Amino acid sequence: MNHYEILGVLEGATPDEIKSAYKKLALKYHPDRNPGDPKAETEFIKVNEAYKILSDDGKKTVYDFTQRGQQTSSAYDFHSIKDIFEHNASAFRHASAKRAARSTQDIFQKESPGDDILIDLIISFEESISGCKKAVTARGPRPSVSCGACNGIGSRGRRIACNSCAGNGKVINANGTSVRNCPVCGGNGFVPLQRCTECGGNGKVVYIKDIIIQIPAGMSHDQQLRIAGQGSPGTPPGNLFVTIKVATNNMFWRDGLDVHTNKKISLKQAILGGSVVFVGINGSEVNMQVPPGTQPGDLIICEGIGVSGPLSKTSGNLVIHIEVVLPKVMTNRAKKLLEDLFSELSRGPQ
Secondary structure, eight states, X not given: OOHHHHHTOOTTOOHHHHHHHHHHHHHHHOTTTSTTOHHHHHHHHHHHHHHHHHTSHHHHHHHHHHHHHHXXXXXXXXXXXXXXXXXXXXXXXXXXXXXXXXXXHHHHOOOOOOOOEEXXXXXXXXXXXXXXXXXXXXXXXXXXXXXXXXXXXXXXXXXXXXXXXXXXXXXXXTTSSOEEEOTTTTTSSEEESSBOTTTTTSSEEEEEEEEEEEEXXXXXXXXXXXXXXXXXXXXXXXXXXXXXXXXXXXSEEEETTEEEEEEEEEHHHXXXXXXXXXXXXXXXXXXXXXXXXXXXXXXXXXTTOSXXXXXXXSBOOEEEEEEEEOOSOOOHHHHHHHHHHHHHHHHOOO
């Protein structure tokens, strides 16, 4: 005797019919009404066990599948699975009907978090110092937004019930122990009659959007910028992460907030000192004061005209590496004057 026979109902009984039958039998065989009656106690246990199975949609589906398998010696095929679903409890049938009645938009636009998007962006050395605006393309890592060509249904025309699950959206595994979403229709119960060429019938496409972003002044190589909410749409939307790649500059290089450069001066400037003007970062004019007796390789530091970091309230320095340019060709008179100069210098202070 199976669980339906124990409760005295047919396989197609509704949840209310099953519940009503259970209440009557539980009351009839309750131990308080039948003290010392082992037969009534046994029936009471059977009734409770039957109701526990048939009142739970998941357990009932597995039980129905198992019962059907015991009634036939043939292998499970599509038609037997379809029959099982057709005889499931009304709660399961109502769920399928509700799923079919839902709008296409409701089916494909479920609330889920958006994807984060990661991109690299190459900027010039000058742009990294002063900041800039850049146009970037945010492209999602996977199809996650509704296809505009088919409005998210995956089909250019109407949809039909999925053959694999008979339109229920659910299938039972081979050993009849669990129920899962149909792999063909993804649990929707419907498949496209003619697949959309834009999304391949998936109903979703990769999110692509052109965005103008502001790069703060002082961004360094491999530093990451986070633009909140500019990833793939969702609840909440994802974020856009931009990794900055600073192009190499032949004249300047960075060390933290300090900017370094090489500067050539003449022998006269090295010996006597003086003011040297040259073009600095971003075309700015730098007035460098060279101390008398400056040696090749000496560093001259111009404070406060380095990088203003995006996370720092202070600015770095401009560090100038001195190169002394020596004359390659000299006249005899120039040689004589240099010899007299060096002779005088060697005497030291008098």
